[in-house]
Amino acid sequence: MTIRRLPEGTVNRIAAGEVVERPASVVKELVENAIDAGATRIDISMAGAGRDLIVVADDGVGMTRDELVLAIERHATSKLPDDDLVRIEHLGFRGEALPSIGSVSRMTLSSRARGSDAAWQLQVEGGRVSGPQPASLPGGTRIEVRDLFFATPARLKFLKTDRSEAASIAEIVKRLAMANPLVGFTLREGEREVFAYLSSSGADASRDRLAAVMGRDFADNSVAVAVERDGVRLAGFAGLPTMNRGNAQAQYLFVNRRPVRDRLFTGAIRGAYQDLMSRHRHPVVALFLDLPPDAVDVNVHPAKAEVRFRDEQLVRGLIVSAVRRALAEAGHRASSTVAAEASAAFRTGSQGAFYGPAGRANGSSGLAEAAAAFQHQAPPGAQTGQHDPDGFAPASRTTEATTGSAQHYPLGAAVGQLHETYIVAQTEDGLIVVDQHAAHERLVYERMKKALLSGVARQGMLIPEVVEMDEGAVGRVLARAEELAELGLVVEPFGGGAVIVREQPALLGEVDLKGLVRDLADDLAEFDDATTLTERLNDVCSTMACHGSVRAGRRMTADEMNALLREMEATPNSGQCNHGRPTYIELQLPDIERLFGRR
Numbered sequence: 001m002t003i004r005r006l007p008e009g010t011v012n013r014i015a016a017g018e019v020v021e022r023p024a025s026v027v028k029e030l031v032e033n034a035i036d037a038g039a040t041r042i043d044i045s046m047a048g049a050g051r052d053l054i055v056v057a058d059d060g061v062g063m064t065r066d067e068l069v070l071a072i073e074r075h076a077t078s079k080l081p082d083d084d085l086v087r088i089e090h091l092g093f094r095g096e097a098l099p100s101i102g103s104v105s106r107m108t109l110s111s112r113a114r115g116s117d118a119a120w121q122l123q124v125e126g127g128r129v130s131g132p133q134p135a136s137l138p139g140g141t142r143i144e145v146r147d148l149f150f151a152t153p154a155r156l157k158f159l160k161t162d163r164s165e166a167a168s169i170a171e172i173v174k175r176l177a178m179a180n181p182l183v184g185f186t187l188r189e190g191e192r193e194v195f196a197y198l199s200s201s202g203a204d205a206s207r208d209r210l211a212a213v214m215g216r217d218f219a220d221n222s223v224a225v226a227v228e229r230d231g232v233r234l235a236g237f238a239g240l241p242t243m244n245r246g247n248a249q250a251q252y253l254f255v256n257r258r259p260v261r262d263r264l265f266t267g268a269i270r271g272a273y274q275d276l277m278s279r280h281r282h283p284v285v286a287l288f289l290d291l292p293p294d295a296v297d298v299n300v301h302p303a304k305a306e307v308r309f310r311d312e313q314l315v316r317g318l319i320v321s322a323v324r325r326a327l328a329e330a331g332h333r334a335s336s337t338v339a340a341e342a343s344a345a346f347r348t349g350s351q352g353a354f355y356g357p358a359g360r361a362n363g364s365s366g367l368a369e370a371a372a373a374f375q376h377q378a379p380p381g382a383q384t385g386q387h388d389p390d391g392f393a394p395a396s397r398t399t400e401a402t403t404g405s406a407q408h409y410p411l412g413a414a415v416g417q418l419h420e421t422y423i424v425a426q427t428e429d430g431l432i433v434v435d436q437h438a439a440h441e442r443l444v445y446e447r448m449k450k451a452l453l454s455g456v457a458r459q460g461m462l463i464p465e466v467v468e469m470d471e472g473a474v475g476r477v478l479a480r481a482e483e484l485a486e487l488g489l490v491v492e493p494f495g496g497g498a499v500i501v502r503e504q505p506a507l508l509g510e511v512d513l514k515g516l517v518r519d520l521a522d523d524l525a526e527f528d529d530a531t532t533l534t535e536r537l538n539d540v541c542s543t544m545a546c547h548g549s550v551r552a553g554r555r556m557t558a559d560e561m562n563a564l565l566r567e568m569e570a571t572p573n574s575g576q577c578n579h580g581r582p583t584y585i586e587l588q589l590p591d592i593e594r595l596f597g598r599r
Helices: 008-019 023-036 065-071 097-103 153-158 162-179 205-214 216-220 263-272 312-329 336-346 364-377 400-406 436-452 471-479 481-486 513-524 533-548 558-570 589-595
Strands: 041-047 053-058 106-112 119-125 128-135 140-146 184-189 192-197 222-229 232-239 251-255 258-260 285-290 392-394 413-418 422-427 430-435 458-468 490-493 498-505 584-588
Touching (some): 023 041, 023 162, 065 119, 065 128, 162 192, 162 205, 162 258, 205 232, 205 285, 216 232, 222 312, 263 312, 422 558, 430 558, 436 558, 471 498, 471 513, 498 513, 584 589
Parallel strands (some): 251 285
Antiparallel strands (some): 041 053, 106 119, 184 192, 222 232, 232 285, 251 258, 392 413, 430 584, 458 498
8 A cells, every 4th residue: 555645635634533523512513603703692593403504793893804814724813822732711712613614514604804894705615615796794703613414424423413512512501601701602403593692790799690691590609719729729619419410411610610520620629528428429510720831731632622731630629628617617507409499399280179188189178178188077175275295295295485486596496396206397488397307416416527537535434335247247347447546446356247336436336236247347348459448437427327326216305406506507508418309498588478379
């Protein structure tokens, strides 16, 4: 075989395969160019999910006639004035986008340079150029892409459904809009406006744009993150742990205003929320990382979606510590979406039916029948104000005075206990329902983490507890006996298939030691040999806290319930248990009134 130089058209199509993967790739490149051109408004239109038509128009600086001709040549760019690939300060810089798009589509470029009295137009069809020629355009640049991949039809077979491709375009534009709140964005599909984000300015510009893109729920249920270390600045918002998702799609990272997907970021977020939610749930975050251009390499992949940091440990540590601190400062806050879900659960179904305890749909007549049946079988005294000992237990018969003063606290004053599991508290403008086990589990867990700093106090057992397990579980526990002792749990071998517990952490109080040790053995099975227990303290402390907390089914006094509420108010992260479930639900008085049709 003879080595030969490939034709220019073939070279362009090879390059296009890297840059133009799908319609969303075209939109990304064109919108990034518009942002780099200083646009304050960008309008995007599409037809056929981008296959048939993509139009991107902006009010940026525009291009002269000569610049327009040069723009469609490979590796021609205005964004590397010093040819420095180390200090990249623009979204685009490779000079590949326009020639790549033009080689696989029918592209028309129209532009008018700022301050110029003439506009020019250029056409590229499958790599063949015609023009430039005079055009009519008030200013900025307008790029029209038709019949995408007509020159490489095999590529069309690899595209997804129209709905999927259109959704991908919307996601790309949303990410760029989140990073650029000073720019207005509109996206249209045919005659339908998909969304329109107005440009904004001021201190709240970023939060307003995030609320517009991610929803008001995120703005209302997130905490601000702002920290700077060694020239690296992190800002943005982290969602409360009780506002979570089944996947990580709602986690956004922007590096120098560039949307990126980075495994380091994903791992850092997982570490920051490690002891705040289940491993199978994912938080909602939007973080903006700004650092010197020479501290990050964005020239890793043609799509520029991946980056490499010069100091990865600094970046990871900054994200973990900043998010943890922000969440801790949120105190006992829980997501307001929890209350909305609770209200929805009380409301009737879509067909106006109420699903009762038996799972049977009941209309109004059904409720009347159920009420009549209840009254018929109610025991003596049930209609005279007496309370069912297995149902609602009042906190006290003389709590009116204390309730009046204590309800000024954020979590109010306890007025009773439901099914020996849920604490009901009255606030100034509503009510709170607290899961006593979940709440106390978080409190014990935070106490254990604090105690670790000065050493966990131990309590000797009057009668040591013998725990029988299989030999594998016994081996795992004994292999970590020294580290478990640092946590206040002293275990020793006891025959071939058991261990004996001689001391336990004093702050746990009464605890099911057999269940605790067996659960710890299961947790230790997930550790690898190189992982020290100290590095997995959160998991171990969480297991201990679960066993050492107030269990459902325990009757609590009014003083105990109010003490729990006051400690929750003073404890970081007490709005959720160690698995990310809410510890309490708040219903404001308007919510309650809506349930009863008063509003």
